[in-house]
Amino acid sequence: EITEERLLEMQSVLNTTQYDHAVFxxxxxxxxxxxxxxxxxxxxxxxxxxxxxxxxEAKRLLTPEEEVNYIDQYFR
Structure with a gap:
């Protein structure tokens, strides 16, 4: 699940590690x-x-309903 805590952790790793596509x-x-x-x-x-x-390959974002169902299925 994408949470602020996980995003901040990913940002911290990005800031302390060399990545070819770091700007992206x-x-x-x-x-x-x-x-x-x-x-x-x-x-x-x-x-x-x-x-x-x-x-x-991704084609589209989930609808709000699909997103809730996905989160309920995989993270709750």
Whole structure:
């Protein structure tokens, strides 16, 4: 589950480790820390492409109802 605590932890790791795409990750985390997840599909697919993904390309954000159901199913 994406929580502020986890985002801050990811930001801390990013600030203490060398990553090839650090600027991209930092920008994504900053947006998410502001509560704006509208870039989630782009972030997912960017990382998916970096890892030569072949299955699981994101097409759209979940609807609010789908998001609640997903959280209930996997985190509650």
């Amino acid at each position: 990750y930092q920008n994504a985390l900053e947006q998410w820390l502001r509560g704006d997840f509208t870039n989630a599909v782009d972030v997912h697919n960017y990382i998916w492409n970096l890892q030569d993904g072949t299955v699981g």
